[in-house]
Amino acid sequence: MALAGEYAAMCNQTLIMTKPGVTLKKTLSGAPVPSKRVCFSALKLKNYHKARLGVKAVTQIEVGSTATTEGSRDLKGLEGTLELDLVSEGELREKGFMGLRKTKLVCTIGPACCSLEELERLALEGMNVARLNMCHNTREWHLDVIRKIKKLNDKGYCVAVMIDTEGSQINVVDHGAPSSVKAEDGSIWHFTAEKFDGSRPLTVQASREGFSEGDEVVIDGGMATFEVVEKIGNDLRCKCTDSGLLLPRAKLSFWRDGELVRGNYELPTLSAKDWSDIEFGVSEGVDFIAVSFVKDAEAIRHLKSHLSTKSAKLAKVLAKIECVESLQKLQEIVEASDGVMIARGDLGVEIPLEQIPSMQEKIIEVCRHLNKPAIVASQLLESMIQYPTPTRAEVADVSEAVRQYADAVMLSGESAVGSYGQKALSVLRTTSSRMESWGREESMQAHLNQSKLRLSLSDRIAEQICNCAAEMANNLGLDAIFVYTRHGEMASLLSGNRPNPPIFAFTSDRGARMALSLQWGVTPLLIDLSDDMEANTEKTISLIKTKGLIKEGDTVLVISDVIPSCATQTLLFQSIQVKTVA
Ligand SMILES: Nc1ncnc2c1ncn2[C@@H]1O[C@H](COP(=O)(O)OP(=O)(O)O)[C@@H](O)[C@H]1O
Ligand SMILES: C=C(OP(=O)(O)O)C(=O)O
Numbered sequence: 001m002a003l004a005g006e007y008a009a010m011c012n013q014t015l016i017m018t019k020p021g022v023t024l025k026k027t028l029s030g031a032p033v034p035s036k037r038v039c040f041s042a043l044k045l046k047n048y049h050k051a052r053l054g055v056k057a058v059t060q061i062e063v064g065s066t067a068t069t070e071g072s073r074d075l076k077g078l079e080g081t082l083e084l085d086l087v088s089e090g091e092l093r094e095k096g097f098m099g100l101r102k103t104k105l106v107c108t109i110g111p112a113c114c115s116l117e118e119l120e121r122l123a124l125e126g127m128n129v130a131r132l133n134m135c136h137n138t139r140e141w142h143l144d145v146i147r148k149i150k151k152l153n154d155k156g157y158c159v160a161v162m163i164d165t166e167g168s169q170i171n172v173v174d175h176g177a178p179s180s181v182k183a184e185d186g187s188i189w190h191f192t193a194e195k196f197d198g199s200r201p202l203t204v205q206a207s208r209e210g211f212s213e214g215d216e217v218v219i220d221g222g223m224a225t226f227e228v229v230e231k232i233g234n235d236l237r238c239k240c241t242d243s244g245l246l247l248p249r250a251k252l253s254f255w256r257d258g259e260l261v262r263g264n265y266e267l268p269t270l271s272a273k274d275w276s277d278i279e280f281g282v283s284e285g286v287d288f289i290a291v292s293f294v295k296d297a298e299a300i301r302h303l304k305s306h307l308s309t310k311s312a313k314l315a316k317v318l319a320k321i322e323c324v325e326s327l328q329k330l331q332e333i334v335e336a337s338d339g340v341m342i343a344r345g346d347l348g349v350e351i352p353l354e355q356i357p358s359m360q361e362k363i364i365e366v367c368r369h370l371n372k373p374a375i376v377a378s379q380l381l382e383s384m385i386q387y388p389t390p391t392r393a394e395v396a397d398v399s400e401a402v403r404q405y406a407d408a409v410m411l412s413g414e415s416a417v418g419s420y421g422q423k424a425l426s427v428l429r430t431t432s433s434r435m436e437s438w439g440r441e442e443s444m445q446a447h448l449n450q451s452k453l454r455l456s457l458s459d460r461i462a463e464q465i466c467n468c469a470a471e472m473a474n475n476l477g478l479d480a481i482f483v484y485t486r487h488g489e490m491a492s493l494l495s496g497n498r499p500n501p502p503i504f505a506f507t508s509d510r511g512a513r514m515a516l517s518l519q520w521g522v523t524p525l526l527i528d529l530s531d532d533m534e535a536n537t538e539k540t541i542s543l544i545k546t547k548g549l550i551k552e553g554d555t556v557l558v559i560s561d562v563i564p565s566c567a568t569q570t571l572l573f574q575s576i577q578v579k580t581v582a
């Protein structure tokens with residue numbers, strides 16, 4: 001009764017309420033819809049001639065056996081097309097509803113996987129999002145990859161594109177060798193911002209003003225360490241104090257008296273190059289923009305408001321959590337963004353490595369509560385850059401991210417430059433699928449409810465619907481959840497409950513479909529939605545049945561948050577129904 005009471009008190013709208021189990025008679029376009037008694041909630045609202053009664057919001061909770069494909073309704077006008085990607089369709093045919101993988105897979109694209117054939121192999125292997133790290137390679141190269149992915153999507157794949165900004169970091173630009181070089185203990189190196197001609201050159205980006213003698217220079221979070229022995233103008237003369245490898249684009253951090261020197265973070269979150277890369281990404285219609293070294297919510301808000309003036313299709317903005325400031329302002333950053341990447345590479349430079357697993361779990365949990373996807377990134381299968389099998393520890397790391405309910409896991413060098421990118425992706429896929437099914441078998445996924453973080457009534461109703469829907473779907477052992485959603489909001493909200501059955505999100509918005517590629521457990525499908533929810537449901541079930549993907553006796557839970565376009569602006573139609581395919 002809580003929902004009904006709250007609803008009536010706060011909304012002051014006309015409501016139709018009956019006792020539990022009593023069904024209001026109604027017709028929808030003249031078609032009788034049989035409904036059964038359901039011991040589910042004290043509230044049972046029906047879509048009851050809302051226009052006549054002046055009802056602004058209708059919540060319908062209905063459980064019934066409905067002849068969905070044949071018989072009860074005139075299917076004229078219900079023909080249409082349904083875009084389900086090739087890979088999900090194959091997975092569904094082969095393994096059934098419960099075989100659909102929940103954890104999404106992101107691959108960094110680099111020279112090792114940028115041909116059309118290689119990209120297609122990754123798509124077939126389950127890549128949901130292709131990441132382009134703007135730190136590397138040319139504009140033309142990135143453009144070529146984006147165009148190839150569009151080509152694959154035209155063939156029936158559904159791969160979203162993410163660009164990842166370079167951000168303000170100090171990188172090795174040139175260390176005088178084509179690949180990695182070893183720095184020996186006690187050897188002397190020069191760090192310069194200029195092209196350097198002398199011996200042991202190390203050309204690094206950004207100015208090192210403010211750094212002083214005695215500072216420690218740490219390469220790639222500990223691959224090698226140097227001490228600044230002398231400042232010569234704007235250059236630094238450094239002695240290697242801990243030998244190790246210098247990779248071509250290694251990252252540098254400066255430490256003084258055991259504390260990180262924040263000099264490089266005084267640079268803006270988005271540099272002129274980042275803005276130019278973002279313009280490029282927007283003009284190419286990328287789906288996600290991941291912002292490096294986010295320090296507060298302001299940079300994210302600024303970028304989002306900039307994007308909203310740019311084009312109709314809004315790229316989603318992901319905040320990379322990779323510095324201490326982003327941990328300190330985690331909540332506000334997650335709230336402002338459309339999701340996060342837990343960028344463990346740089347994060348591991350800033351906080352002790354042993355803190356990363358617990359920090360990762362905390363970030364994922366904050367994201368789940370705020371209904372934002374979280375990607376776990378960096379070094380998941382690092383050894384596979386060189387070797388065809390992962391270490392046991394790497395497999396355990398991937399499993400842990402899945403157990404923590406990350407929305408997605410990501411490959412970096414493993415796919416970009418590694419010799420076994422496709423195999424690494426297959427390891428991610430099989431490891432996450434196994435962990436997911438084990439979680440279900442052991443009932444570890446029971447009832448992850450949304451907490452009441454949302455403030456508006458309609459948001460809280462949506463949240464309650466998702467809580468109920470997930471609980472019903474799990475308890476009743478339903479086959480699938482169908483969500484009808486214009487902007488993807490309801491589907492992503494439901495994903496937060498991490499229900500057992502797969503979530504099929506039907507949307508007529510291409511951008512919303514792509515954005516859902518990153519959301520745990522959601523298979524996004526493109527379809528024309530009408531204002532008639534019954535018609536939408538019947539049309540989709542009919543089309544899926546025609547494809548042979550759903551059969552008589554399968555049970556689906558149907559949820560909608562579609563706002564009919566013909567209705568008043570404020571009219572909301574939110575419902576839960578259980579349908580048995582006839
Ligand atoms: N577009 C690209 N072109 C060339 N090399 C790339 C590209 N993207 C990634 N790489 C390589 O893959 C490695 C891992 O990728 P990533 O984790 O994105 O970068 P980084 O190590 O710079 O943080 C990079 O160090 C770089 O060597
Ligand atoms: C993913 C990361 O960011 P980038 O590769 O851009 O440094 C990271 O630091 O882990």
Ligand SMILES: [K+]
Nearest residue numbers: 164165166292
């Ligand atoms: K980057």
Ligand SMILES: [Mg+2]
Nearest residue numbers: 322343345346
């Ligand atoms: Mg980083």
